[in-house]
Amino acid sequence: MSILNRExxxxxxxxxxxxxIHPQASQLANGCKIFTFDSGDQDLVRIEFIFNNLKFDTxxxxxxxxxxxxxxxxxxxxxxxxxxxxxxxxxxFLQVDYSYDHSQVTLYSLTKHLRTTLAVIKDILTDSIxxxxxxxxxxxxxxxxxxxxxxxxxxxxxxxxxxxxxxETIYGLGAEPEDFKSLTRADLLTHFQQMYxxxxxxxxxxxxxxxxxxxxxxxLFEGNxxxxxxVVDTKQVVADPSADRFFYQEKAGALQSAIRIGTPxxxxxxxxxxxxxxLNTVLGGYFGSRLMANIREDKGYTYGIGSGITSFKKAGTFxxxxxxxxDVCKSAIEEIEKEVNRLKxxxxxxxxxxxxxxxxxxxxxxxxxxxFSHADKFKNLYFAGLDYEYYDRYTDTVKNINADxxxxxxxxxxxxxxxxxxxxxxx
Amino acid sequence: MVKFNRFKLDNGLRVIVxxxxxxxxxxxxxxxxxxxxxxxxxxxxxxxxxxxxxxxGSVNIPNYDGPLQxxxxxxxxxxxxxxxxxxxxxxxxxxETAFWLESDRMLSLAFSEKSLEVQRNVVIxxxxxxxxxxxxxxxxxxxxxMVYKNHPYRWATIGKTIKHIEDAKIEDVxxxxxxxxxxxxxxxxxxxxxxTEDVKALAEKWFGSIPAGEKYNRNLPxxxxxxxxxxxxxxxxxxxxDVYIAFQMEGRLSPGYYAIELMSDILSRGNSSRLYKSLxxxxxxxxxxxxxxxxxxxxxxxxxxxxxxxxxTIEQAEAAxxxxxxxxxxxEVPANELTKVKNKTESTMxxxxxSLLDKAMNLAFYELMGDADDFNLETGKFLAVTAAQIRxxxxxxxxxxxxxxxxxxxxxxxxPAEVISE
Numbered sequence: 001m002s003i004l005n006r007e008x009x010x011x012x013x014x015x016x017x018x019x020x021i022h023p024q025a026s027q028l029a030n031g032c033k034i035f036t037f038d039s040g041d042q043d044l045v046r047i048e049f050i051f052n053n054l055k056f057d058t059x060x061x062x063x064x065x066x067x068x069x070x071x072x073x074x075x076x077x078x079x080x081x082x083x084x085x086x087x088x089x090x091x092x093f094l095q096v097d098y099s100y101d102h103s104q105v106t107l108y109s110l111t112k113h114l115r116t117t118l119a120v121i122k123d124i125l126t127d128s129i130x131x132x133x134x135x136x137x138x139x140x141x142x143x144x145x146x147x148x149x150x151x152x153x154x155x156x157x158x159x160x161x162x163x164x165x166x167x168e169t170i171y172g173l174g175a176e177p178e179d180f181k182s183l184t185r186a187d188l189l190t191h192f193q194q195m196y197x198x199x200x201x202x203x204x205x206x207x208x209x210x211x212x213x214x215x216x217x218x219x220l221f222e223g224n225x226x227x228x229x230x231v232v233d234t235k236q237v238v239a240d241p242s243a244d245r246f247f248y249q250e251k252a253g254a255l256q257s258a259i260r261i262g263t264p265x266x267x268x269x270x271x272x273x274x275x276x277x278x279l280n281t282v283l284g285g286y287f288g289s290r291l292m293a294n295i296r297e298d299k300g301y302t303y304g305i306g307s308g309i310t311s312f313k314k315a316g317t318f319x320x321x322x323x324x325x326x327d328v329c330k331s332a333i334e335e336i337e338k339e340v341n342r343l344k345x346x347x348x349x350x351x352x353x354x355x356x357x358x359x360x361x362x363x364x365x366x367x368x369x370x371x372f373s374h375a376d377k378f379k380n381l382y383f384a385g386l387d388y389e390y391y392d393r394y395t396d397t398v399k400n401i402n403a404d405x406x407x408x409x410x411x412x413x414x415x416x417x418x419x420x421x422x423x424x425x426x427x
Numbered sequence: 428m429v430k431f432n433r434f435k436l437d438n439g440l441r442v443i444v445x446x447x448x449x450x451x452x453x454x455x456x457x458x459x460x461x462x463x464x465x466x467x468x469x470x471x472x473x474x475x476x477x478x479x480x481x482x483x484g485s486v487n488i489p490n491y492d493g494p495l496q497x498x499x500x501x502x503x504x505x506x507x508x509x510x511x512x513x514x515x516x517x518x519x520x521x522x523e524t525a526f527w528l529e530s531d532r533m534l535s536l537a538f539s540e541k542s543l544e545v546q547r548n549v550v551i552x553x554x555x556x557x558x559x560x561x562x563x564x565x566x567x568x569x570x571x572x573m574v575y576k577n578h579p580y581r582w583a584t585i586g587k588t589i590k591h592i593e594d595a596k597i598e599d600v601x602x603x604x605x606x607x608x609x610x611x612x613x614x615x616x617x618x619x620x621x622x623t624e625d626v627k628a629l630a631e632k633w634f635g636s637i638p639a640g641e642k643y644n645r646n647l648p649x650x651x652x653x654x655x656x657x658x659x660x661x662x663x664x665x666x667x668x669d670v671y672i673a674f675q676m677e678g679r680l681s682p683g684y685y686a687i688e689l690m691s692d693i694l695s696r697g698n699s700s701r702l703y704k705s706l707x708x709x710x711x712x713x714x715x716x717x718x719x720x721x722x723x724x725x726x727x728x729x730x731x732x733x734x735x736x737x738x739x740t741i742e743q744a745e746a747a748x749x750x751x752x753x754x755x756x757x758x759e760v761p762a763n764e765l766t767k768v769k770n771k772t773e774s775t776m777x778x779x780x781x782s783l784l785d786k787a788m789n790l791a792f793y794e795l796m797g798d799a800d801d802f803n804l805e806t807g808k809f810l811a812v813t814a815a816q817i818r819x820x821x822x823x824x825x826x827x828x829x830x831x832x833x834x835x836x837x838x839x840x841x842x843p844a845e846v847i848s849e
Binding site for chain 1: 449450451452486487488492493494496497498499500501502516517518520521523524526527530531534544545546547548549550551552553555556557559560561562563632633636664665666667696697698699704707708711714715734736737763766767768770771773774775777778780781782783840841843844845846847848849
């Protein structure tokens with residue numbers, strides 16, 4: 001028997017053949033679009049009802065988020081307690097989620113109880129009444145939660161950063177306690193009636209989504225949505241970013257400083273987006289990234305540092321974020337600048353690039369854990385107005401991009417001088 | 428139902444294989460039977476610091492992360508008071524790379540001084556980020572020593588103080604490795620697109636020659652039952668008052684555990700729970716309120732936490748929490764309400780089967796507790812709980828002389844400094 005060679009890594013294989021499950025598309029007569037992913041062994045299903053947010057109103061900045069969050073608080077048939085009782089009794093999970101562009105209601109249910117649990121969702125989406133008393137509770141509790149969040153440096157840094165980049169828009173929104181006080185039941189109702197309309201709704205069904213399940217969805221929602229009003233304005237606008245570039249909020253006694261650095265950026269719709277994701281991964285997109293290797297694993301300045309690209313309908317952001325020891329904040333920012341600039345001046349070695357390629361492909365494969373993840377991939381495409389060709393282009397780019405192209409992109413898109421820099425803590 | 432095969436190597440390493448051909452990925456999860464409870468009281472935080480050092484290179488492989496990322500894999504780890512768990516996910520075609528990496532660091536680490544120095548700093552920053560630089564972040568540093576007077580659960584996994592981490596020496600690292608990181612003290616689960624026969628061959632090849640090492644025999648000081656009410660009030664720079672009440676409870680392995688966990692669900696799981704409905708919605712006393720169990724192997728904690736609204740005194744807040752606890756003691760939970768939390772537990776288990784990594788971690792954990800098969804029996808144990816058993820546990824737990832109350836009183840938070848921009 002030969003002696004085991006522990007120094008040489010085993011042979012390995014590249015990642016090929018990433019197969020994405022495509023949905024079945026259908027549409028209800030009332031305009032609600034349905035995409036179905038029927039797969040999986042477990043007798044359960046996830047149904048998401050996704051709505052475009054209404055155009056941002058600077059005078060009533062919290063309407064989108066408040067309307068969404070309060071959807072669980074009562075309909076004319078069911079009060080908040082009854083909604084919660086029914087959902088929990090049948091072992092289901094009901095979630096409301098707000099993001100910059102969309103608001104959604106998600107139901108996770110065992111298929112055997114779907115008709116009962118889905119009826120509650122139907123009630124919520126078509127007949128929410130936003131009781132006055134529940135609104136008062138919501139406002140009070142949100143104000144308290146905001147007070148706690150405002151003591152967290154990373155939360156404050158993110159707010160200042162978004163405000164600098166996007167100003168008085170839905171992307172720059174940072175609520176103040178007074179904003180909650182201006183919420184009224186009448187405004188919520190109007191907002192609800194305009195926004196939660198079938199024509200503004202995309203339903204995504206994933207799991208054991210056999211015809212029986214789809215029938216349940218169709219029967220409940222087809223023609224049962226109540227009064228259907230005209231298509232509403234869901235266009236968002238972007239504002240000019242701030243002329244200032246550096247923002248500092250001192251926190252007495254801070255042990256760490258939150259840093260957020262970045263710039264408005266192209267989003268998923270742009271042809272360069274997949275290549276920029278490779279560039280971002282090299283810089284700060286995974287555990288072995290340059291920012292982690294230098295600022296955590298070599299200097300020990302932080303528990304974690306990373307960079308990312310977020311893609312919105314009307315905007316995109318490139319950002320670097322970390323919380324670092326208060327005494328090393330300046331040094332950390334200098335190192336961040338060095339790492340950004342190094343990608344502009346030196347080509348990435350083939351060894352590093354091949355590692356990043358394999359890592360990104362393995363990560364894509366690993367992100368397709370179950371039928372829900374396939375549905376999530378579809379959402380990335382669908383709401384960016386893209387089709388599955390995007391993922392072919394993405395994998396091609398990851399496999400074939402070279403060091404020259406990465407350097408060219410770094411020079412085209414990154415100018416550290418011009419980046420927005422936010423520090424909360426000590427500087 | 429999560430099916431698996433099981434075998435043991437001659438050196439004592441327990442191996443579990445869960446074949447799941449619906450995924451192109453594989454998971455390799457290794458649980459080491461060591462946690463913060465196994466630390467020297469003068470060297471706390473060591474199990475967790477050690478977890479960081481496990482990524483600092485092993486005897487034959489100078490860099491752990493790079494070769495794994497190169498084959499499309501990802502990894503992470505966590506340390507609790509009871510266990511340390513490491514996991515890798517990667518395309519199944521590259522499974523052997525995971526065996527190569529994990530076996531080498533079970534064989535021996537590189538014990539690099541540079542790695543120790545850097546990870547000491549990283550962990551100190553983690554200490555600051557999670558425990559010191561957050562409102563209420565230090566709660567476990569304060570509450571644990573109130574609930575535990577003898578058992579090493581009296582310190583948090585991060586450690587009692589930053590000083591213990593600063594003082595860690597390379598000799599301590601070596602000794603800790605020798606004591607805890609050997610095949611006898613580990614459970615390995617391999618799951619996903621794998622075949623048991625292949626896993627057997629790979630396990631023999633890469634782990635078979637690692638010396639068994641010495642068996643670590645745990646002999647921890649037991650926590651004596653609590654017989655006096657404990658209370659502490661801290662004035663802190665936090666925006667809101669906050670009340671914690673912790674009770675000692677039986678450990679994870681005791682038969683009473685299931686009734687206690689369902690009791691925490693009745694009190695606090697979801698918007699239909701008692702505390703939320705009664706104290707947040709109806710009586711409007713709290714902005715948020717929670718109840719949960721720590722699920723510790725030895726004597727555990729049942730914790731209540733709530734942030735009272737402005738204008739509600741600490742006395743009123745505590746009285747309201749106790750009123751709910753007294754109700755649990757006095758009246759049996761109605762059948763409907765008990766069915767509700769059981770249904771939720773059952774469906775949660777079904778949803779958990781959607782995640783390969785969750786399945787692998789659970790199999791390892793249940794094997795450590797005695798038998799991986801118990802993972803599949805878990806739902807049944809919850810379903811068998813009766814209202815009488817819950818009431819009995821409520822009476823056992825919710826006594827003033829079994830309580831530790833920690834109150835945060837908000838000192839006026841300074842107005843935030845102006846944002847300076849240029």
